[in-house]
Structures are given as C-alpha cells and as structure tokens.
Amino acid sequence: MLQIFAVQMKEKMSPAVFNRLLNESSLERQKKAQRFVKYEDAARSLIGERLAREAIARHTGMSVFDIRFAENKYGKPHVIGWRESLYFNVSHSGEWIVCAIDIRPVGIDVERIIPIDLQIAHQFFSKQECVQLMSMPAEQRLPYFFEIWTMKESYIKADGRGLSIPLNSFSINMSRSSAELFIENGRSACYFKQYDIDVSYKLAVCSVRAVFPERIITMEHASFW
Numbered sequence: 001m002l003q004i005f006a007v008q009m010k011e012k013m014s015p016a017v018f019n020r021l022l023n024e025s026s027l028e029r030q031k032k033a034q035r036f037v038k039y040e041d042a043a044r045s046l047i048g049e050r051l052a053r054e055a056i057a058r059h060t061g062m063s064v065f066d067i068r069f070a071e072n073k074y075g076k077p078h079v080i081g082w083r084e085s086l087y088f089n090v091s092h093s094g095e096w097i098v099c100a101i102d103i104r105p106v107g108i109d110v111e112r113i114i115p116i117d118l119q120i121a122h123q124f125f126s127k128q129e130c131v132q133l134m135s136m137p138a139e140q141r142l143p144y145f146f147e148i149w150t151m152k153e154s155y156i157k158a159d160g161r162g163l164s165i166p167l168n169s170f171s172i173n174m175s176r177s178s179a180e181l182f183i184e185n186g187r188s189a190c191y192f193k194q195y196d197i198d199v200s201y202k203l204a205v206c207s208v209r210a211v212f213p214e215r216i217i218t219m220e221h222a223s224f225w
C-alpha cells in the first residue's frame, strides 16, 4: 500500500551528523553531496536518500544499509536486488524532505511557496492551466500555481522521464474536488492527491492507482540521525 513519509529539517544539521549520514550513504550519493556548493542542499540530499532507505526498509524488511540503488537514464532511482514490485520517489524543498513508496509507480513533489512572477506559467503550463490560473481571485493565484506545479512535477516523476517531458505538453484539470490529467491522446489514468504538510508548502503525490493514504507519516529526525 502507498505510504508517504516526511521529515523536517528544523535546524542546521551539525557537521558530525552530516559526516555520519555521508559515510552511511551510497558512493553515488557521497559524490553528489560533495558537489553541492550550499551545505543545506547537500544535507537535504543526504536526508533524502536516508529517508528513502528508512521507507524501503520498513516496506521490505531489508536492513537500511543493505539497500542498493540504480537510476534510469533520466536519473530516477530504484532499488536493486529486490524481486517484488517496488517503487519509491523522493522530493525536497526548504525544510521538508518527503518520500512516497508503493508497489506501483509513484511520484511526489514538495515545494515551498515563494513569491514568483506568475507570467512564468505561460512557459510551463498548458493553455487551459493558464486560463484556470488567471480566473482565480488574485490572492489565490500564487498558492494555486504551486498546487498545479507540484501535481505536474509529481506526474513527470511518477512517469520517470522527469523534465524530459515538456511541462506544457500535458494538462491538470481541476474538476470539483479531484484533479484529472490530460495528455495528447485524452484523459490519462493517473491520480493525484494533495497533502497539507505545512502552510508555506504544497505537496502532491501522483499514482497509477486511485488509492491514497489519508495521512503522511512524519518521522522525527531524531529517530534516524
């Protein structure tokens, strides 16, 4: 069953914890973390892998440190050496690091709501999405932009091709209480759910199944670092 885990990086990670997480990460993650200019970005990256390990260990019974990863050609990580169907996806923004795990393809995206020029929608949103955005009352446009943005990102991440799918090549149609995905050939069988993780953030999950958990499992960071 689909599960969603989240951890909040409330304060700056101590160098001791950083080094421990670094040593406990895969070699690829170590290289990636060391390439970041900003300490916080490296810390988020290390926590992302660690949160995925925790989620996968809970789901499979594997030991956190025995889990090995590989990536598809678009950079989406998956677990190797586990024979049953297993999919996970990680996202991080600001203080939050989240991970979705399921037996079917899943994508997740969390974004901090920051002030942006909404004209950017013309570049990344479909025509219908732009019309819907501009029909919202002015004060609701920014949160709505991030709502649609996280759903779009969760879709390209569930698919696994990431940003090689042009963001304006498909459309999220908000009808009543549900969101529907329209691609070139018509409606697509993908489902979305948004979660209220934090007033300053938007979080969306995309799944090929219409069954979502009611709640996110928030982990205390003390439980794993």
Ligand SMILES: CC(C)(COP(=O)(O)OP(=O)(O)OC[C@H]1O[C@@H](n2cnc3c(N)ncnc32)[C@H](O)[C@@H]1OP(=O)(O)O)[C@@H](O)C(=O)NCCC(=O)NCCS
Binding pocket: 044, 045, 048, 049, 073, 074, 075, 076, 077, 089, 090, 091, 092, 093, 108, 109, 110, 153, 156, 157, 158, 159, 160, 161, 162, 163, 164
């Ligand atoms: C995946 C992508 C949409 C991420 O968007 P983002 O909002 O900036 O970042 P998020 O925090 O939501 O997600 C990042 C995580 O998504 C996962 N991810 C990476 N590529 C992914 C993909 N193609 N599909 C799904 N998930 C992916 C990773 O776990 C990554 O975590 P990490 O950076 O700590 O390793 C975007 O970076 C992308 O499309 N990358 C692919 C680029 C590519 O094609 N590269 C070619 C191979 S090198």
